[in-house]
Amino acid sequence: MSSIDQTSRPRSRQSLDADRLLTLACVGLPLIGLILFFAYPMVIVFLRSITVADGYGIGNYTEVLGSAGFWRATRHSLTMGGATTALSVFLGFILAQGLYRCAFRGKWLIRGIIVLPLLAPSLVQALGLIFLLGRNGVISRALGIEIEIYGFWGLLIANTLYALPQAVMIIGAALVLLDARTYEAAEVMGASPWRQFRDLTLPAARFGILNAAFVCFTITITDFGNAAVIGGDYSVLATEIYSQVVGQRNFNMGAVVGIMLLLPTVISYSIERQAMKRQQAGQTTGQVAYQPSFSPLRDLSIATVSLLICAGIVAVIGIVIYASFVKLWPYNMSFSFKHYNITLAGGYSSLWMTIVVSLGASVGGTIAVFMLGLGLRRLPQALAQPIQILAAMPAAVPGMVLGLAYILTFNSTATPLYLLYGTAALIAIINFYHYHTQGFLTVITGFRQLPPALEEASGSLGAGLGRTARDIVVPFVAPMLVSVFFFLFMRSMVTLSAVVFLTTPNLSVAAVTIMRLDDAGLTSQAAAFSTCVMAVVCVAILSMRITLALIGRRSRNKGMA
Amino acid sequence: MYLTVRDATKTYGTFTALDRVSIEIEKGEFVCLLGPSGCGKTTLLRLIAGLTELDGGEITLEEVALSDLPARKRGFGIVFQSYSLFPNMSVAENIGYGLKIRNVPSSEIAARVTELLELVKLPQVANKLPGQLSGGQQQRIALARAIAVDPRVLLLDEPLSALDAKVRATLRDEIRQVQRSLEIPTLMVTHDQEEALALADKIICMNHGIVVQAGTPEDLYHRPATRFVAEFMGSSNLLSAEDVAKFYPDLLATRPASTETYLACIRPEQIELIPAEDGTATVRSMSFLGNLQRLEVDSPTGPLLVETHGRPCCCTGDKVHLSIASQDCTWVLDDADQPKAIPA
Numbered sequence: 001m002s003s004i005d006q007t008s009r010p011r012s013r014q015s016l017d018a019d020r021l022l023t024l025a026c027v028g029l030p031l032i033g034l035i036l037f038f039a040y041p042m043v044i045v046f047l048r049s050i051t052v053a054d055g056y057g058i059g060n061y062t063e064v065l066g067s068a069g070f071w072r073a074t075r076h077s078l079t080m081g082g083a084t085t086a087l088s089v090f091l092g093f094i095l096a097q098g099l100y101r102c103a104f105r106g107k108w109l110i111r112g113i114i115v116l117p118l119l120a121p122s123l124v125q126a127l128g129l130i131f132l133l134g135r136n137g138v139i140s141r142a143l144g145i146e147i148e149i150y151g152f153w154g155l156l157i158a159n160t161l162y163a164l165p166q167a168v169m170i171i172g173a174a175l176v177l178l179d180a181r182t183y184e185a186a187e188v189m190g191a192s193p194w195r196q197f198r199d200l201t202l203p204a205a206r207f208g209i210l211n212a213a214f215v216c217f218t219i220t221i222t223d224f225g226n227a228a229v230i231g232g233d234y235s236v237l238a239t240e241i242y243s244q245v246v247g248q249r250n251f252n253m254g255a256v257v258g259i260m261l262l263l264p265t266v267i268s269y270s271i272e273r274q275a276m277k278r279q280q281a282g283q284t285t286g287q288v289a290y291q292p293s294f295s296p297l298r299d300l301s302i303a304t305v306s307l308l309i310c311a312g313i314v315a316v317i318g319i320v321i322y323a324s325f326v327k328l329w330p331y332n333m334s335f336s337f338k339h340y341n342i343t344l345a346g347g348y349s350s351l352w353m354t355i356v357v358s359l360g361a362s363v364g365g366t367i368a369v370f371m372l373g374l375g376l377r378r379l380p381q382a383l384a385q386p387i388q389i390l391a392a393m394p395a396a397v398p399g400m401v402l403g404l405a406y407i408l409t410f411n412s413t414a415t416p417l418y419l420l421y422g423t424a425a426l427i428a429i430i431n432f433y434h435y436h437t438q439g440f441l442t443v444i445t446g447f448r449q450l451p452p453a454l455e456e457a458s459g460s461l462g463a464g465l466g467r468t469a470r471d472i473v474v475p476f477v478a479p480m481l482v483s484v485f486f487f488l489f490m491r492s493m494v495t496l497s498a499v500v501f502l503t504t505p506n507l508s509v510a511a512v513t514i515m516r517l518d519d520a521g522l523t524s525q526a527a528a529f530s531t532c533v534m535a536v537v538c539v540a541i542l543s544m545r546i547t548l549a550l551i552g553r554r555s556r557n558k559g560m561a
Numbered sequence: 562m563y564l565t566v567r568d569a570t571k572t573y574g575t576f577t578a579l580d581r582v583s584i585e586i587e588k589g590e591f592v593c594l595l596g597p598s599g600c601g602k603t604t605l606l607r608l609i610a611g612l613t614e615l616d617g618g619e620i621t622l623e624e625v626a627l628s629d630l631p632a633r634k635r636g637f638g639i640v641f642q643s644y645s646l647f648p649n650m651s652v653a654e655n656i657g658y659g660l661k662i663r664n665v666p667s668s669e670i671a672a673r674v675t676e677l678l679e680l681v682k683l684p685q686v687a688n689k690l691p692g693q694l695s696g697g698q699q700q701r702i703a704l705a706r707a708i709a710v711d712p713r714v715l716l717l718d719e720p721l722s723a724l725d726a727k728v729r730a731t732l733r734d735e736i737r738q739v740q741r742s743l744e745i746p747t748l749m750v751t752h753d754q755e756e757a758l759a760l761a762d763k764i765i766c767m768n769h770g771i772v773v774q775a776g777t778p779e780d781l782y783h784r785p786a787t788r789f790v791a792e793f794m795g796s797s798n799l800l801s802a803e804d805v806a807k808f809y810p811d812l813l814a815t816r817p818a819s820t821e822t823y824l825a826c827i828r829p830e831q832i833e834l835i836p837a838e839d840g841t842a843t844v845r846s847m848s849f850l851g852n853l854q855r856l857e858v859d860s861p862t863g864p865l866l867v868e869t870h871g872r873p874c875c876c877t878g879d880k881v882h883l884s885i886a887s888q889d890c891t892w893v894l895d896d897a898d899q900p901k902a903i904p905a
């Protein structure tokens with residue numbers, strides 16, 4: 001009996017055929033990347049935060065916790081986070097309600113306009129507000145009043161504009177899930193529209209709202225661009241790290257503040273993930289989409305509010321573009337290209353550099369997350385789970401903290417990694433790992449929709465993993481890969497917080513140049529540079545639309561012949 | 562023997578999905594794996610396909626062990642319940658995919674695809690995408706794709722379960738025809754006993770991860786080995802040995818000499834009803850099913866199910882005598898509590 005057991009033990013587990021090697025490479029390479037470019041720098045930043053003159057200790061923490069400046073920045077960050085969250089979730093709910101539960105025309109316009117702030121570096125909202133409401137702003141001058149836009153209110157508006165698109169998308173996603181039949185049932189049972197809203201819509205959307213709140217909060221307290229441009233004396237944690245590191249060259253203290261900033265974002269992110277799971281768990285299949293019918297009072301009021309918000313967004317972004325073409329703001333408003341002649345050292349080189357870096361991040365990143373997704377499907381759950389958790393972690397880390405971690409890790413001659421310091425490659429790498437989670441989760445969602453039976457059928461027909469990946473998997477997840485590619489490209493084009501520490505006089509990126517131009521008082525040139533960045537991003541979006549349409553048409557056309 | 566599975570064992574954590582399962586398939590044979598949902602049929606099929614790894618035991622094809630061979634090198638064909646056509650490929654590309662992998666020239670592939678489309682009676686759809694076909698059509702294409710490469714074994718995992726009754730019946734016959742004409746050794750998983758009876762040369766009946774009985778459809782229907790098989794393969798009346806001794810002593814002759822509990826199994830159509838004023842049983846209800854009637858009869862041993870052909874012999878409320886021929890009674894092992902393999 002025992003002899004049979006021994007001979008019949010499968011030997012394939014030991015044999016390393018091509019497929020196993022490929023699986024290993026698919027998981028192994030991205031995993032090494034994650035460890036080297038995410039986990040390791042995060043460990044370093046933590047170690048630096050506890051490094052004191054004579055070894056390790058909590059000296060830095062006691063010093064930071066004892067400083068009034070830190071507590072003021074923390075208070076400001078939390079207040080700002082709370083206020084922005086409340087405002088953007090409130091407005092986001094109205095907009096989402098309008099988009100998905102009301103009947104009026106022109107929704108495509110609203111959809112298009114609210115995402116505008118995502119297409120530009122976050123400091124563009126701040127610039128726009130200054131052109132509108134600053135001392136020389138069109139509105140302040142027209143009304144003849146002095147508005148103090150630098151500080152809390154300016155920052156609140158700028159941050160809200162930036163967080164709003166996320167809030168609308170997340171809450172909208174929850175509202176779309178609501179089943180028309182439940183509303184019909186409620187209607188038949190005699191529930192008034194208000195009751196339906198209170199008893200059906202709100203409870204169903206609560207996880208979406210919660211989720212949106214945490215996302216908005218995280219975005220706000222980790223944003224650097226708006227705070228740097230319009231924050232004025234209103235110091236927040238992100239600007240505090242910047243002044244510790246860049247102003248006072250105090251890396252250990254910067255690390256401490258970074259770790260402190262990590263606490264709320266990690267907590268917020270983990271709650272958000274839970275909320276997301278609950279929302280997904282609540283989904284049922286076989287739903288009937290809700291078709292709103294026109295209800296004057298509800299629809300007209302919500303349409304008006306939506307229109308006002310959109311007008312505000314268009315004004316803030318539009319004024320930046322407008323100001324970039326004006327000869328001498330606000331005294332000589334005649335048309336001129338002169339601000340497009342960038343006088344700061346380097347000129348447009350940082351724009352080209354940013355495009356190259358963004359392409360690098362998006363090509364490399366798309367390949368890496370695809371490989372990881374492909375490999376993880378073939379790993380046992382016990383192994384795949386921890387890797388998945390690691391891959392989803394970067395979203396909890398603020399860009400400032402990651403950037404600081406990079407400078408501590410790569411600007412040290414202790415390891416050969418030093419070779420990367422000051423190269424464009426490192427900037428591409430940090431951009432990818434900064435947005436790793438979103439790209440990874442998008443690809444994983446795509447893979448979830450791919451029935452395992454397709455790969456098994458292909459395998460049974462004789463295809464190896466490489467062939468199956470090329471012929472079956474890539475075509476299936478292609479739309480997802482295209483989205484990830486352009487997402488990484490666009491975020492890399494506009495991101496500031498993660499890269500602000502890694503740029504050198506010879507190697508800068510667009511968002512940093514805009515900040516420098518604004519710092520140097522060349523606000524109109526900053527506007528001109530921002531306009532160029534927005535133009536590149538718009539071209540990218542157009543390309544993405546066209547690519548996705550082509551993919552869609554190709555698969556449709558195939559069936560026509 | 563062509564394909565042999567010997568003592569195949571598969572566990573998931575502490576749960577044993579398959580416990581030392583042995584089956585055999587001969588050249589050209591159509592074998593059905595039959596059992597209730599969750600009994601391990603799919604697991605066994607996937608082990609044979611090489612999509613899941615064995616924990617113990619051995620699978621051999623023409624005396625050669627398969628355990629080292631990954632799925633893609635086994636040269637089997639597989640059809641899943643969920644069609645599983647490649648959505649990005651046209652019907653023709655789907656069918657030709659296996660040949661393309663084998664570097665067959667494209668002209669040959671085209672010819673073979675046309676031939677197979679004729680075979681599955683869908684000559685018009687070559688350039689359509691899977692999404693444009695009905696479920697039944699998709700499953701035909703999946704079948705064509707699986708047999709395109711002349712598989713050494715054809716594996717079908719509930720290929721008909723997702724289809725509606727009418728399509729299922731036609732496709733069932735077509736699968737049988739195709740298999741007969743090509744003589745591909747075929748293993749089909751199903752939980753539908755009617756399907757198994759209609760298709761199989763041999764049925765392997767499984768429960769709780771073990772093979773309960775294997776044999777021809779006639780064997781399993783008329784000579785079930787255990788209570789589970791008797792109940793799974795259509796309706797049956799099960800009587801305890803004590804009741805048989807009291808009311809139908811003639812049937813005791815064939816009872817096995819064993820310490821274990823055996824029940825007498827009598828199929829509904831094997832009970833003859835003889836209307837009589839002094840009958841010991843009463844017809845409680847009757848349903849008319851066209852060519853036959855199904856009756857519920859209250860007898861001294863409890864309610865019995867009876868099926869009669871032709872004109873109705875009696876009406877509800879009639880008194881009847883029951884007659885059972887001794888060769889029509891099969892003694893089955895009572896495995897209701899814990900399923901056991903039949904003693905070899």
Ligand SMILES: Nc1ncnc2c1ncn2[C@@H]1O[C@H](COP(=O)(O)OP(=O)(O)O)[C@@H](O)[C@H]1O
Nearest residue numbers: 573576578596597598599600601602603604605
């Ligand atoms: N990958 C798996 N992990 C854990 N349990 C499994 C897995 N696959 C199958 N099982 C379990 O094994 C049993 C047999 O499954 P299966 O072979 O699919 O049954 P069926 O006879 O319905 O095809 C079921 O109880 C199922 O829950």
Ligand SMILES: [Mg+2]
Nearest residue numbers: 602603604719
């Ligand atoms: Mg199954």
